[in-house]
Amino acid sequence: MPELREDVVVDKVTSLLGLRKDDAAVLSLEETSLVVNVDSFESGIHLYPFLPPRIAGRRAAVGSISDVLVKGAKPLGILVSLRVPSTADLGFLEEFYRGLLEAGTRFGARILGGDTDVSSTCYLRVDVVAIGVSRGKVLHRWGAKPGELVAITGRVGISSVLYALSSGGALSCNPGNSLVEEYGWGQLPEPATWLGIKELLTSAIDNSDGLALSLYYLAESSGVGIVVEELPVHAVAKECLPRERLVDAVLYASGEDYNFIFTFPEEAEEEVRKTGATIIGRVTEGEGVFLSDGRRVERKGWIGGPGYSPRL
Ligand SMILES: Nc1ncnc2c1ncn2[C@@H]1O[C@H](COP(=O)(O)OP(=O)(O)OP(=O)(O)O)[C@@H](O)[C@H]1O
Ligand SMILES: Cc1ncc(C[n+]2csc(CCOP(=O)(O)O)c2C)c(N)n1
Ligand SMILES: [Mg+2]
Known part of the structure; x- marks a missing residue:
């Protein structure tokens, strides 16, 4: 069984x-x-x-x-x-x-x-x-429409570093107490800032299972695809994780960064940028999550039981 x-x-x-x-x-x-x-x-x-x-x-x-x-x-x-x-x-x-x-x-x-x-x-x-x-508005995982922009709060990768550390991986840094402090807070926006822009947004999800899986959940729930053009990788992840594994670690093993990932029409871009969020890509017709070079992002992240692994 x-x-x-x-x-x-x-x-x-x-x-x-x-x-x-x-x-x-x-x-x-x-x-x-x-x-x-x-x-x-x-x-x-x-x-x-x-x-x-x-x-x-x-x-x-x-x-x-x-x-x-x-x-x-x-x-x-x-x-x-x-x-x-x-x-x-x-x-x-x-x-x-x-x-x-x-x-x-x-x-x-x-x-x-x-x-x-x-x-x-x-x-x-x-x-x-x-x-x-x-x-006013309640945001859902559904509601994203083709042509809209996708943004994320904070930076991604702190929890990837702690996960690598806990799984016995070799790190090229010595993560100190400030890393654990920031990990404990997650990468959520301040409530006043977030509630100040929510009426402009069309969908949202928090990154509690990894960036890739969160993007898939939002895309699938909205019946759209997503193309990722840029990732705001945390400086600690760049310092601590081997370069060749960095993008994968950030996409697939960032399940406790609690970044908010959200979509909005182009007209809202300036207001969204003012909050400090990073625009990471675009909503497309069709399905799936892709990088800008055409590579498909795997549907993989944190699953209770097996841990980080592909979603069934
Ligand atoms: N045991 C359960 N009974 C009823 N509904 C459930 C149960 N477990 C999960 N759900 C529902 O399934 C959906 C997804 O839940 P899940 O816990 O995966 O998401 P999440 O809380 O956003 O993520 P995380 O737990 O990683 O923060 C939610 O709508 C939740 O209410
Ligand atoms: C001992 C230990 N092992 C692994 C992790 C990593 N981890 C645990 S829960 C979770 C995501 C959300 O889970 P859920 O979907 O159940 O809310 C992640 C990435 C940890 N923090 N501590
Ligand atoms: Mg839950």
Whole structure:
């Protein structure tokens, strides 16, 4: 029997429920929409054991808040469900919560409460529910149209470096604490900046499974193709990763950079550039993700179970 994989389970469950896959769920109220997400993080699967507890807490909050913000909702609060090994100490928890709180403060989300379990047989696990509210447009993975531009926030490649490090790869650098700090924050835009341009945009997704796979998800959901002309590679990735593997690492193993990838019509180019985002390519007719030299980008990224591998 083949082992179960995240992509197979998500496809099965969403088709059973008739759910259209997206970054977060939307409940339309009268003038506003409530946007809700849940994401899970377990030490040894989603949280590198070498992360200081404050960064692990921050990472968990940012990962869930990211899905709400990318949809054009203002984050309001998070609920934190925690399963802690009985060997953990209160100092660890204090630091972990400092990380959750600092992420909440930056993105405007209060910690509303949660649930706790302590067990002698588990690793640290945290499930974070993030709640936000949107006035005006809600962005989806679908909506991109041929001829539009594709842009990305921040730089790509920090998580590729940490992944290479954790898989025992040889690095041509000595990544310091500032790398882990920046990794913990992800490459999300500031909420005010993002909410300030959202009405100009036609679709969006956050990079939580790798740049290539995120581009595929957006393209497939919108029924279009994408051509990538440029990549804003992080200086740390250029320094640490071997040159011949750099582009592949950035495309296929950047699953925790949390960049926002989004599309918009040409008329919005100037406003988008003002935010500091980089225009990386164009939406095309047809299907697939391609580089400007015509090479097809592989449909490969982070899949729970096998790890970085092709999407079924
Ligand atoms: N167990 C589940 N039950 C119901 N729906 C699910 C389940 N798991 C995933 N989904 C739905 O599948 C879609 C894709 O979820 P997925 O977790 O892959 O995306 P994401 O949260 O954007 O990515 P990431 O978890 O990497 O941040 C979403 O619409 C989500 O609500
Ligand atoms: C111990 C350890 N091994 C691997 C990774 C890499 N990693 C974990 S989750 C994820 C993407 C999103 O996952 P999900 O789709 O489940 O939200 C990536 C790239 C890590 N951070 N820690
Ligand atoms: Mg998820």
